[in-house]
Amino acid sequence: MSGFSxxxxxxxAPTLGRELIGCFLCRRIxxxxxxxxxxxxxxxxxxEEDSACHASKGxxxxxxxxxLGGGHAYVYxxxxxxxxxxxxxxxxxxxxxxxxxxxxxxxxxxxxxxxLFIDRSLNAEDLTTSxxxxxxxxxxxxxIETTPRIGIAYAKIRDQKRKWRFVDRDxxxxxxxxxxxxxxx
DNA sequence: AAAGTGATCATG
DNA sequence: ATGATCACTTTG
Numbered sequence: 001m002s003g004f005s006x007x008x009x010x011x012x013a014p015t016l017g018r019e020l021i022g023c024f025l026c027r028r029i030x031x032x033x034x035x036x037x038x039x040x041x042x043x044x045x046x047x048e049e050d051s052a053c054h055a056s057k058g059x060x061x062x063x064x065x066x067x068l069g070g071g072h073a074y075v076y077x078x079x080x081x082x083x084x085x086x087x088x089x090x091x092x093x094x095x096x097x098x099x100x101x102x103x104x105x106x107x108x109x110x111x112x113x114x115x116l117f118i119d120r121s122l123n124a125e126d127l128t129t130s131x132x133x134x135x136x137x138x139x140x141x142x143x144i145e146t147t148p149r150i151g152i153a154y155a156k157i158r159d160q161k162r163k164w165r166f167v168d169r170d171x172x173x174x175x176x177x178x179x180x181x182x183x184x185x
Numbered sequence: 186a187a188a189g190t191g192a193t194c195a196t197g
Numbered sequence: 198a199t200g201a202t203c204a205c206t207t208t209g
Binding site: 057060061062076077078079080081082 | 189190191192193194195
């Protein structure tokens with residue numbers, strides 16, 4: 001198997017956000033079932049200096065897992081109903097993470113977790129040793145589009161402008177719907 | 186366009 | 198204790 005190692009996860013979030021496109025997010029449901037989906041969209045959140053990052057206001061009960069170091073899962077509830085799945089990256093004590101926003105067959109971070117049965121019980125899980133959730137390497141050659149991140153109007157303009165969202169341009173159809181309705185490439 | 190939903194964090 | 202805010206999704 002080609003699971004991601006501690007060393008892989010020690011890279012910074014923007015780097016890993018890009019590398020994770022095309023890799024496989026894997027989830028063991030029970031003894032007979034492993035779900036395995038290609039990652040199509042990610043976003044990077046980088047440290048207390050990034051005003052879009054949850055850790056921008058420092059250590060709190062929620063952001064504690066962001067300080068655990070690369071390779072841990074960071075799962076939290078958004079808008080009272082959507083579980084968000086992130087992969088912590090970088091060295092311990094430096095809070096960075098990559099949000100998984102899309103997998104094949106599910107566009108949107110809330111749909112990703114629903115499809116893979118991910119919830120907060122997986123928060124702080126170690127992806128390098130877990131039998132419940134992990135990442136495997138995928139195809140290397142991919143066209144990757146980079147854009148600003150979504151839903152961070154509260155952040156400083158400087159950080160809103162960072163192109164830390166990564167999208168697999170070959171994954172055009174998600175749930176039968178075109179993701180680029182304007183049709184411009 | 187706007188509701189729906191509840192944890193979280195800052196304020197008192 | 199209270200209130201604002203929110204890495205979203207669905208429905209009209």
